[in-house]
Amino acid sequence: MEALVLFLFAVLSTVQCEYKTLHGTVDDPGERTKTFVFDAKDTEIANHRSKRAAAPAADLASDGITKINHLNDTHKQLMVHWVGEKSNVVICLARDPAPLIPGFTTMGPSNVYISYDDGDTYVNKTDSFKNNGSYSVLEKFYNHPKYNTHFVFTDITNNSLFVTTDYGQSFRRIPLIFTPSEVSFHEYYPSTFVLLDKNDTSNKFWVTEDFGKSFRLAHEFVKSFFWFKDSDENLQLILQRSEPNNMSSIIYSKTLFKNRASQIYATNVKDFFLKGDYLFTTKNNSKGDLELYVSYKLGRQILCVFNTTQKAKSFFVVDVTGSRALVVISHSNVTSHLYVSENLAGNDGKVKFTLSLENIFAFLPGTTWQDSWLHHLYDEAFIDIYKVEGLSGIYIASKLISKPVGSSLGPQHLGSVITFDHGATWRPIQPPARDLEGQTTACVLARNCSLHLSQKFGQIFPDTRSVSILSSKSAPGIIMATGVIGKSLKGHYGVYISLDAGLTWRHILRELYFFNMGDHGGILTAVKYYKTKGETRHIEYSINEGKQWKKTAFHNEELKLYGLMTEPGENTTVFTMFGSLPEHHQWIIVKVDLKNVFNRTCKPNDYKMWSPSQSTEFRNYIPCVLGEQITYEKRMPDALCLNGLDYVRVVSKQKCGCDxxxxxxxxxxxxxxxxxxxxxxxxxxxxxxxxxxxxxxxxxxxxxxxxxxxxxxxxxxxxxxxxxxxxxxxxxxCPVEPIDDFLLFAQRERISR
The missing domain is CATH 3.30.60.270 (Wheat Germ Agglutinin (Isolectin 2); domain 1)
Structure with missing residues (x-):
């Protein structure tokens, strides 16, 4: 096994791609991500067999209504998409993960299952995806952001598309002369989408305006593309095109590059990224140093200046809120810092960034942690930072608290900090005074002991694979997370909750769990994570903010669970689990509706008004965040009533005095x-x-x-x-400049000055 791993690492080192100097967090086109991927790679996988999806089992849970669907499918990954918009459609793509080394192994055929009754039953639609009699190898699918009846499924192995305009009731196969590596819909037109072929040495870019009946070659040598609304709200298509000098040009068009008509935005660019209304580019200056530029809606490019003497190896645009940006610079293999900007409109022709957080954990392929296991096993850039939803200016980040020796990077080298003012100040996370059993934690900030919360690093690290942080716009102030009390992220994991946007925390579950929330935060749910807790047939829930938990059975046999989800928005009482029987992996989807655990619907006197507040070791502050006091209506924890789907939260706002x-x-x-x-x-x-x-x-x-x-x-x-x-x-x-004028005066024998 060790020899195989070394061989894989050796092969990987020979297929390294061109490294980027600019990365970023991609904006979610919807309110919340609607597509989730569940992974069962750690289980024993037999040869793929697929039968028609079994009928749902009878209701089981005494505290809820349970629907069970046995897909009889042994693929290692399940991509699940909630279409939403009152369509009741859920689409599942069962597939194998892409091989670690392209061409080293082959992927088998995929299966597709679609529910038209909000997950009560699933129909096996795999027979609709055939290439010349053989089942297709589907990599992914794309849903139009507005016309949600329209889908495009891609088979990059056989170079074909499968399209539908009726939620998958019927499909049309489209053979291609190119590889559909990436697909993206035009926001306004249901029949228009673009495709990028990354398998072609020319990186050809294609456009269809008749939903795949014909395709037009729009450009070649395209590295990346974005849709963008200019200052007149016209939807522009922006391309990053490779040039012979190994640099890039940024060109754009509102006619989808018909007749190659375009305008040039920038030349001699290293890399390009779009975040909100702002376009970021990297260039080398005359000294060869890497620099970052920003512009608003295709306007003037402004140089970004950072208050550091260290050189930049690459950049990562973390977030843009309003006209303020958070950007990470990697200065060396193990050193990355977070910087926060002034107004992105700039001053004196520059946008100035000040240091926000030193030693934030950043993985940028080809730039950082090149001698660690991350470099060999992961190829996507990420920063260990989480933006809390529903409230402004609150972020949780992992920072490097000690430098690893050699390649031994692990949780013991990371610790968590939090900011409530958009990165102006950071502080350790206040640990709970008592644990789940009411015993003192003996953890205080003065002894360098605090609460540390798992993020992307913890999800990837092989020994933990922990669940990341959860918050929701529909439940402002509530944060759930996997955490450790101590000096670093290494230790005994548990589930923690904050009800005041991260100021204080409470220990609610021991060990690792999948967790979620519903009913606008009125119900919390959790299921055991099989990796550390084994199998389970129970779902645990709390309707008083995690103070007490109850459990109810959802299956007559114990399952290995790979995920616990609810429809994006966290407003319903319906939760879906994805798992399999322990002895042989076959996907089982379990849907549980816990609406019956509430004995009544909430009334006005069941609510109170609540505001987030700030405090430090030196003083307490009135509940103001970024100069504004926001007061939210919140259900009282002991009311134990149902908010309901139609609940609209009352919010009031008031400006504060400056401090x-x-x-x-x-x-x-x-x-x-x-x-x-x-x-x-x-x-x-x-x-x-x-x-x-x-x-x-x-x-x-x-x-x-x-x-x-x-x-x-x-x-x-x-x-x-x-x-x-x-x-x-x-x-x-303004200072008065010295004047070189002189005064002449007469003396008896001469004139002087």
Missing amino acids: VNDFECDFGFMKLGSPARCVFDKNLTKAVGYDPYKPPSTCKPGSFYNRTKGYRKISGDICVGGFDFHYLPDMVP
Whole structure:
């Protein structure tokens, strides 16, 4: 086995692709991700056999209504998509994962199952996917973002498409002369989609405007593409095209490149990424240093300047909220820092970024952790940072707390921190004082002990494969996570919950679980994670915010479970589990409706008003986040009533007075002391030649300019008045320039000056 692993690593090193200098978190086109992939690679897999999906079992759960579907399918992965929009359609693609090394192993045929009754029953549609009599090897499928009846399924092995306009009731096969590596729909037109062939050395880009009846070659040498709305709300198609000098050009067109008509946005670009309304590009300057540029809706490109003397190897755009960006720079193999911008509109022709968090954990293929197991087993860039949903400015990140020796990267090297002000300040996560049994945890921040929450790294790490953080717009303030109490992410895992947006936490379950929430946060559910807890036939639930848990059976045999999901939005009481019997892997889908655990529907007096608040070891703050007090209606935990699908949460907003919490260090300053103050950074000034006190070049005598006090208001913060005069810049007069005029005066014998 060891020899095989070494062989795989050796082969992988010979098939390395061109590394990117710019990555980012892709925006979700919908409200929440509707497609999930469940993996059963760790189970014993027999040869694939597929029969018609079995009829659902009779109702089983005493506390809910259970529907069980045996797919009789042994594939290793199940891609599940909730169509939503009141369609009651759920689509499942059973497939094998792509081989680790292209061409080293082959993928077998895939199977497709579709439910038209919201997951009560599934129809085996595999016979609709054949290529010349043989079953297709389907890689994935794509759903139109607005016309949700339209789907495109891709077979990149046999170069064919299968399309439907009626939720899969019928399919039409389309043979292709190219490989449909990537597919994307036009947002406005149901019959228009584009395809990129990454299997062709010319990376050809194709367009169809009649739902696959004909295709037009639009361009070649395309590395990536994005849809984008310009300032006039026209949908533009943007391409990154490779050029002979190994650089790229960015071109765009609102006519889908008919007759190759296009406009040039940028040339001599290394890489390109789109985030919201902002376009980011990387270029090398005259010294060969990598630089980042940003523009708003195809406007002027502005240079991004970072308050660091370290060179950049690559960038990762984490988030853009409003006009404020979070960007990670990898400075070396093991060193990456998070930076936060001022307003992306820039000032004096530049957008200035200040340091937000040092040593954030970042995996950027070809740039970081090249000597670790991650480099060999994972090929997608990621930053271990989570944006809490439903509230603004709250992020949870993993940072490197110690440097690993050699390739021994593990959870013991990572720890968690949280910010409530969009990255202006970070702090350890407050641990619960008592554990699940009520025993003291003996963990306090003063002893370097805190709560650490698992994210992407924990999902990938072979020894844990833990579940990441969960929050929802429909349940503001509630966060569920897999966590460890101690000095790092290494330790005894459990499930923790915060009801106040991450300020305080409570231990609710021991060991690893899959977990979810429904009914706008009114019900929490969990099932044992088979990797550490073995099989189960029970689902556990709580309707009082995790204080007490009950369990109910969902199957007459114990199953290995690979996931617990609810329809995106977390508004229903319906939960779906995906698993198999322990002795032989065959997919089983179990749907449980727990609506009956509530004995009544909520009334107005079952609710209270709640606001998130901030606190530090030095003082407590009124419940203001980014200069605004937001008050939410929230069900009281002991009401034990059903919110219901039609529940609309009451929200009120009010601006707050300004405080130090509404400001961050200006460019050219750094945090120092405890509590932290922003002080002049002399080293940065010497290194980059930037003087934050220097009057602007446009400052003329008789006018005024803003002279910084070392602070700047957090972009997006809307506080007014208060103590803002302590932090806002001073208005000072522009200096009077010395004049070289002279005065003549007469003396007895001569004229002097």
